Amino acid sequence: xxxxxxxxxxxxxxxxxxxxxxxxxxxxxxxxxxxxxxxxxxxxxxxxxxxxxxxxxxxxxxxxxxxxxxxxxxxxxxxxxxxxxxxxxxxxxxxxxxxxxxxxxxxxxxxxxxxxxxxxxxxxxxxxxxxxxxxxxxxxxxxxxxxxxxxxxxxxxxxxxxxxxxxxxxxxxxxxxxxxxxxxxxxxxxxxxxxxxxxxxxxxxxxxxxxxxxxxxxxxxxxxxxxxxxxxxxxxxxxxxxxxxxxxxxxxxxxxxxxxxxxxxxxxxxxxxxxxxxxxxxxxxxxxxxxxxxxxxxxxxxxxxxxxxxxxxxxxxxxxxxxxxxxxxxxxxxxxxxxxxxxxxxxxxxxx
Amino acid sequence: xxxxxxxxxxxxxxxxxxxxxxxxxxxxxxxxxxxxxxxxxxxxxxxxxxxxxxxxxxxxxxxxxxxxxxxxxxxxxxxxxxxxxxxxxxxxxxxxxxxxxxxxxxxxxxxxxxxxxxxxxxxxxxxxxxxxxxxxxxxxxxxxxxxxxxxxxxxxxxxxxxxxxxxxxxxxxxxxxxxxxxxxxxxxxxxxxxxxxxxxxxxxxxxxxxxxxxxxxxxxxxxxxxxxxxxxxxxxxxxxxxxxxxxxxxxxxxxxxxxxxxxxxxxxxxxxxxxx
Numbered sequence: 353x354x355x356x357x358x359x360x361x362x363x364x365x366x367x368x369x370x371x372x373x374x375x376x377x378x379x380x381x382x383x384x385x386x387x388x389x390x391x392x393x394x395x396x397x398x399x400x401x402x403x404x405x406x407x408x409x410x411x412x413x414x415x416x417x418x419x420x421x422x423x424x425x426x427x428x429x430x431x432x433x434x435x436x437x438x439x440x441x442x443x444x445x446x447x448x449x450x451x452x453x454x455x456x457x458x459x460x461x462x463x464x465x466x467x468x469x470x471x472x473x474x475x476x477x478x479x480x481x482x483x484x485x486x487x488x489x490x491x492x493x494x495x496x497x498x499x500x501x502x503x504x505x506x507x508x509x510x511x512x513x514x515x516x517x518x519x520x521x522x523x524x525x526x527x528x529x530x531x532x533x534x535x536x537x538x539x540x541x542x543x544x545x546x547x548x549x550x551x552x553x554x555x556x557x558x559x560x561x562x563x564x565x566x567x568x569x570x571x572x573x574x575x576x577x578x579x580x581x582x583x584x585x586x587x588x589x590x591x592x593x594x595x596x597x598x599x600x601x602x603x604x605x606x607x608x609x610x611x612x613x614x615x616x617x618x619x620x621x622x623x624x625x626x627x628x629x630x631x632x633x634x635x636x637x638x639x640x641x642x643x644x645x646x647x648x649x650x651x652x653x654x655x656x657x658x659x660x661x662x663x664x665x666x667x668x669x670x671x672x673x674x675x676x677x678x679x680x681x682x683x684x685x686x687x688x689x690x691x692x693x694x695x696x697x698x699x700x701x702x703x704x
Numbered sequence: 705x706x707x708x709x710x711x712x713x714x715x716x717x718x719x720x721x722x723x724x725x726x727x728x729x730x731x732x733x734x735x736x737x738x739x740x741x742x743x744x745x746x747x748x749x750x751x752x753x754x755x756x757x758x759x760x761x762x763x764x765x766x767x768x769x770x771x772x773x774x775x776x777x778x779x780x781x782x783x784x785x786x787x788x789x790x791x792x793x794x795x796x797x798x799x800x801x802x803x804x805x806x807x808x809x810x811x812x813x814x815x816x817x818x819x820x821x822x823x824x825x826x827x828x829x830x831x832x833x834x835x836x837x838x839x840x841x842x843x844x845x846x847x848x849x850x851x852x853x854x855x856x857x858x859x860x861x862x863x864x865x866x867x868x869x870x871x872x873x874x875x876x877x878x879x880x881x882x883x884x885x886x887x888x889x890x891x892x893x894x895x896x897x898x899x900x901x902x903x904x905x906x907x908x909x910x911x912x913x914x915x916x917x918x919x920x921x922x923x924x925x926x927x928x929x930x931x932x933x934x935x936x937x938x939x940x941x942x943x944x945x946x947x948x949x950x951x952x953x954x955x956x957x958x959x960x961x962x963x964x965x966x967x968x969x970x971x972x973x974x975x976x977x978x979x980x
Contacts, residue, residue: 536837542840
């Protein structure tokens with residue numbers, strides 16, 4: 353065989369190998385096939401990150417696969433909020449679970465999205481080093497607190513508590529970190545505290561290096577942090593699809609509130625098949641106690657959002673006032689009111 | 705046949721005189737024309753695509769003016785430069801001696817070369833989680849990443865520079881009665897210097913390249929931080945692009961400065977082809 357032939361064959365074999373491996377390991381064929389379906393038949397891409405605030409997303413996806421209608425949408429996991437924001441702006445994601453203040457800020461900056469539903473209630477906590485010097489919130493003076501985003505309720509709760517303790521915002525240093533990084537950073541004592549959604553507080557508790565200083569609801573009774581947003585063009589063109597999505601999430605919320613077995617089952621399949629987290633941690637977050645995170649009621653309420661918006665203006669992350677009606681579409685929440693919990697039990701492989 | 709003095713003095717001088725006027729024009733006018741063309745294409749692309757996300761050049765300029773107005777632009781530039789120069793300086797202090805040792809001693813090279821070659825292709829980004837574990841979210845973490853980015857290229861360039869010193873130079877040095885240290889100082893170091901300088905130039909580029917990644921670690925100033933911060937701030941892509949352009953321009957400036965070192969008397973012989 354000539355050298356030229358040998359090199360040609362080698363290159364061809366290499367290209368084939370790389371293409372094959374790429375197709376096998378990297379390409380999500382379901383997502384790819386979805387792009388070739390007629391636009392009015394296409395499934396929505398729904399973005400989420402691996403936190404319990406977004407748990408209804410994978411739960412709905414998992415259970416709906418056992419239902420007659422099959423998978424309702426395509427769940428797409430991200431690791432942080434900025435990436436989700438960019439995918440929404442670029443119309444790569446048609447819907448997403450994001451923190452409420454980010455949804456309000458994006459809408460006020462002209463990104464065409466609407467909040468249609470909540471993702472959860474409660475389920476955020478401020479965690480400090482277990483045997484560290486911080487015993488009360490006042491001890492956080494001069495310390496570093498990690499937050500998921502400047503547009504997050506986890507940041508706003510810090511401001512609320514600062515006020516309660518008569519402290520100034522400049523007395524603590526808040527840094528933005530991707531949620532999956534904070535537990536490691538706290539364990540390494542790189543930060544003094546973090547304000548995050550579950551399961552990261554649980555992870556720190558189970559790991560033995562963190563202690564919950566307070567749960568968000570202690571200072572914010574009707575606390576909610578993550579919401580479901582949908583692009584306005586999708587709402588206008590395909591309201592029925594949006595309704596199906598919201599109905600599915602509502603049914604999952606009700607299913608999760610039906611008791612410990614459902615929550616433990618959810619922790620198991622979400623941890624293994626979606627979040628790639630130890631189910632033990634999710635189980636702790638979902639059952640310790642049972643109302644640590646709640647998945648009803650999820651209809652957006654004006655009073656809750658006015659509070660968030662005003663705190664945003666007060667803390668300098670929103671420039672001008674924007675009204676509830678401008679960034680929330682309550683139609684779908686209204687439509688989902690009649691929904692009942694999924695009829696699905698572990699191991700039955702049948703959902704209705 | 706021209707005499708030695710003619711070859712070295714008259715010919716290049718005459719050539720230089722003939723081309724200097726045209727050369728200067730080329731050196732300034734051509735890059736400016738290319739930049740203008742790119743700006744035009746950029747503006748046209750933004751206009752034609754009707755994008756409301758990607759900023760036009762003018763929006764980037766307004767964004768930069770806002771930064772000046774807020775009084776943070778100079779602070780950011782200063783902080784980034786300080787971090788890069790600290791990390792780079794440390795890499796220089798540790799890397800050049802390490803490279804000299806590895807190039808000089810066959811045993812040391814056998815022992816450590818595989819480790820160096822293994823660590824070299826690991827992106828500083830991959831070190832980020834470890835940097836946070838070791839240094840927290842304070843100033844030291846980004847400096848450590850910049851140090852890592854610059855350290856390996858410096859070590860490798862110095863090592864190769866020393867290795868490629870012809871054996872005959874070493875023998876000549878010894879024949880003149882130089883001790884081992886003398887050979888290293890008076891023969892090896894000057895002979896390896898041009899290659900070392902090339903390594904220094906490359907690694908300064910890399911150190912500056914790493915600044916964005918390094919400043920992602922919870923610092924609250926710097927050009928890399930400007931990019932991350934604008935990204936987190938919703939739809940401020942004008943500031944993202946402004947940060948990118950500033951990093952590019954300062955990188956260019958640093959390169960021009962370090963290239964001046966290559967003109968120094970003691971290393972010029974290594975760059976004869978370049979200098980002409």
